[in-house]
Amino acid sequence: MFAISLGDGAELCPLEPWQAEEFLAHLDRGREYIGRHVGLTDIVTDLDSARAWLQSYADRAAADTGRLYGIRLDELLVGGVMFRVFDANMGNCEAGCWLEPAAAGRGLVTRAARVLIDWAFHERDMHRVEWLVSTENTASINVAKRLGMTHEGTHRENFRYRDVRQSTEVWSVLAAEWRSAPEKG
Template sequence: MFAISLGDEAELRPLEPWQAEEFVAHMDRARDLVDRHIMLARAAADLASARALLTSYAEKQAADSGRLYGIRLGSTLVGGVLFRVFDAKAGNCEVGCWLEPAATGRGLVTRAARVLIDWAVEKRGIHRVEWQVSTANEPSIKVARRLGMTREGVLRENYLFDGVRRDTEVWSVLAPEWREQKAADAV
């Protein structure tokens, strides 16, 4: 299995079905924070559902339609990033993230998302990378800004979450913008 250093003793690694027990333990630590904005922790409520979620992403990876990676601090799984949607033929993908409380404020999601976006743009020829986020999720909105994404608008009351209609902000970065930003950062 590969690992990509994110600095500060953090690594990015694939998450696979055989890691379901570790994943559900991580989700138990992350549940209160993650469940405020997305249903990922609910989708991994126990060992069987965690294995099913990880298996669904293994199948997405095999079909080249999504991928799931864990963020580790030392040997501990503390969060992750994913291609929720990946369509190489159309040149579009959507990146998402989550993190448990003990790992917040370190820039881990931003660094991990940069790895995914760079791979998508430079290795797979993705033209448009999207970031969809609840309007109430300020930390995730800040990540989109740090990634140099452009806020395109708000999908008003587009999803039902805990019985309440919620808004979603749509952010994106296009391949030429990503490359321009990388070049400017290298100077």
Template structure:
């Protein structure tokens, strides 16, 4: 389909589709504990069939224009991804998110990839507001939101139970005029 370079370090962004199920499962397996600290994504990809079903769900969302997922490949290996968990073009809203293997953390891959998909959502799809919801303990994801120039709007206290532990969720967002102004600098 397409591949967009994320810089000169061999990283690229591509659509993540059902035919990538084996690669997606392998990535989840390599980063299962790290990725699964705050999000249930590894729980959906316990095997190749589960990985395929998860990716098919996003293919179906893309067909309905209700969400999308993209992979981050580093030197030909899938190591993470960015996504629109939800997208409502009529309302002009989307919720972005990410996942990344620990071996790829700390290189700015998610930030660079998220910039590309947010640019697309704002400029091509007319999205006015992009949300970034993150467990309060997930400092890596919070750092991405900050680097993207998002505003921390508040914290939903104790609203999310994951693996038997109650978490706070931070709400970050950026509005299209803010995004455009920051990109113009």
């Protein structure tokens, strides 16, 4: 399997259905932490649901409508990044992420997201990458800032998560901005 080095013993690699056991174990290690802002932990609760969720992204990759990659630290799966939405015809996509607590604070998501965004703009000629994030998710908002994204606004109480109305910040970067900006950490 290929892997792209993120430095400091970390790498970005495909995350596929045959890795469902490892994926479930990873989510179990970080279930409470990840689940504060990401519904993935409510969807993936056992091996069958892990396999089905990973298969849904394999299907999206085959249809060119989404992508999913794992973040490994010293060969252990600790998180992931994805294109939750990938619309090549419109040139728009939405990136997302999650990370277990033991790996937080190392810049892994920022570095992994940078690889995805570079690929979207340079290889796929996308026009816009969005980052949608709960107003309560400071860590993810900080990733958007480090990536040089622009805060476009906030959808107030637009999403019900665990029976609580959440607000969503919309961040984005356009291809021309990405190509002309100095690399940010």
